[in-house]
Amino acid sequence: MDKVSGEGKRVSRVFSWRHLLLLSLTLNLGLLTWFVYDRGVHSGQKPQQQFCFDNKINTMCVASEQKVHVSSSSSSNSGFGAADGGNKVINLDHGDPTMYEEYWRRVGEKSTIVIRGWESMSYFSDVENLCWFLEPELAKQIIRLHGLVGNAVTHDRHIVVGTGSNQLFQAVLYALSSSPPPPHPPHHHPISVVSAIPYYSSYPLVTDYMKSGLYKWDGDAYAFTKDDPYIELVTSPNNPDGFIRQTVVNRSGGTVVYDLVYYWPQYTPITSLADHDLMLFTVSKSTGHAGTRIGWALVKDKEVARKMTEFIVLNTIGVSKDSQLRAAKILQVVSDSSEHMDYSEESESFFFYAYHQMTERWERLRDAIRCSGLFSVPEFLPQSCNFIGGFTEPHPAFAWLKCEGNIADCESFLREHKIITRSGKHFGVEAKYIRISMLDRDEIFNLFMERLSNISL
């Protein structure tokens, strides 16, 4: 407890009163969750009812309904069914990170980029670099940000930039499955690509859409029993469920790719510097700039980095310079905001802002779920976060919701309520699960909370 309070004091120094209030709520929530966890409510299970005191539930549900009124205050109908949002389809299928727009609006002009007509016209960015289309300024800001956040080792790594981490994922598969030059023996083809369930729904689609002879999707890593070479994808925190993950197969002849696009302080405690041979990141999830389509890989092996670069040349002849320059600027502002934190709103640390947004949203989601009694979401263990300071709880970018009771097809059930989600079957599990984006704009999230709270059988 001393440690938590001590860290709390250190953090409070850089906050406005609003942040203090949120921090207090967070610590309380964190400790409560810890308490719950400590008493045997394990990850993925619904919290036992004895912790949902009736009075508290009622208070929460009233609070939730009050929020409804706030969000629909501009409507002439204040009741739920008749509110403006009542017929609106809420699409939370994609993880479109528009929640972050608000922060960037507040930051204002210092995150603006200006590109003149004659700038960045060439295909080339740095002919001396193995990844010759990587803008040096982006590389510099990537290294700086990882150093500040402490989430990944960049020393002795090659940076390969991609059109989003999705392209880099394919570049990795290509690099690992293309046969090495003689005298090495050729690879056994196609190489199996596996990931533990529930896995990111795009993995099977993106692995197989080209019907490549180099690699093929082989499903759940837990079920992989072949004795052949394989590639294991470890998404940590995991999409869709938010849990920190380790490798599953652990056999010789395998290569592990770490998809760390959610390993940032707003989503999960930063407990250590990730130090793997192949790590993927993206601005889409770290700063919210999905439309910019910039991802990066930290790659230990030079030959793998060279083959990944080759893939990106064959696939798209490099990566948009405009977007790289924009990403560099955004990462610079994020690092500046963490380095020079002060009390003014527009200089607020990006990660603290995002962390508090996610904390609040998860609190509201758990309230709404408690009210309806039809769903459950995973419970997480708070851990000490090296960046935020003190114990923090994971607040994943997606809610991995389970329909309880007799609802077998959770996606269809919510679709009846005009909430579009992604069914568990795309993630290799039962249709009782669904994935829901937690990163939409406030207006949409409020509407979602309103509707979820009021769902009954």
Added chain:
Amino acid sequence: MDKVSGEGKRVSRVFSWRHLLLLSLTLNLGLLTWFVYDRGVHSGQKPQQQFCFDNKINTMCVASEQKVHVSSSSSSNSGFGAADGGNKVINLDHGDPTMYEEYWRRVGEKSTIVIRGWESMSYFSDVENLCWFLEPELAKQIIRLHGLVGNAVTHDRHIVVGTGSNQLFQAVLYALSSSPPPPHPPHHHPISVVSAIPYYSSYPLVTDYMKSGLYKWDGDAYAFTKDDPYIELVTSPNNPDGFIRQTVVNRSGGTVVYDLVYYWPQYTPITSLADHDLMLFTVSKSTGHAGTRIGWALVKDKEVARKMTEFIVLNTIGVSKDSQLRAAKILQVVSDSSEHMDYSEESESFFFYAYHQMTERWERLRDAIRCSGLFSVPEFLPQSCNFIGGFTEPHPAFAWLKCEGNIADCESFLREHKIITRSGKHFGVEAKYIRISMLDRDEIFNLFMERLSNISL
């Protein structure tokens, strides 16, 4: 002759005296080439020596050497071998279109884009559009530009944006080879992809690098004799040789993809509106913004456009918004410059500027080739250009150079002179041919001319 003079008068109205001088040179050169052609010097053949009067050759070579002095005037050594550029490697392997930087510098701030931190953050651009990641402003400027230049029909077409035309090429292959939904019979796989020699060197590499089961490279279209479905790539004007092309296979069961990335007034006379089912374009070659990685496809069939969009989603989850907005601005400035032409340098029409640059470069190249006597380049027939007005001669983005005499490996021969080019063998033909970029910066082009003029056996 009357037509040519008449068109010449119309064009001169919008030109400064510098342009008039260039125009006059161009018309003379065009008529001379026509004259040569009319007397039996056919495409791809070296002009017969009787048209290279000794005096003229000498005058040209002197002129070429004078240019050398100009380009190396800042050097303390004015002789060729000792000039600053003597040891510099000139890399003309890629078609990096940096020649255009000068125009955009002159245009100044009106081609600048400003993107604020909170703009274009979402994955989505237009959820109503089949291609939901296409920025509406880019679509608008693409339609406007084609309308002004008169090089392609946009009516009743779907626009699919890509990360350069290279990604769109793969999107087309995917769309045409993915099996249609039932009750249609599945495709025969892999579908053959062919193109007539000399074909763009990237086609075989990009078709085969994924070892896709959907399609495979099947080489020269002239040699294609199978009775199976096929996809024929028609690049017109052709990369590498600059000629206007038609389909070659002409059998049922085939689909033709028109790669029209060089069908712009600076490279070739715009003789008609291209009106094909599948046409590819890119800003890299039209305006010189290669680093922006924006291409577009004009697609007649809705299902093909839908499958192309699906490919781009699976491949890169859409296309950089920043680059799309930049491309929209650049195309807008190009269209403005063609619509409101006046006498001031900074308002000069982009295509007239580029056309004159290319005319001058090709004139200098032909001079240099005449001086060395070791090489030949294709000869072209002038045609009436609907955009420039009057008869114009093609000035391709690449010179398709042939080493004459006993030089069997032209690429190696020029490499000895520190000129890096791309060997004909990558284009499906003999190593006597090489492809040379004509789009590098003035400084590099001058150095190239200097070195080429002075090569001897």
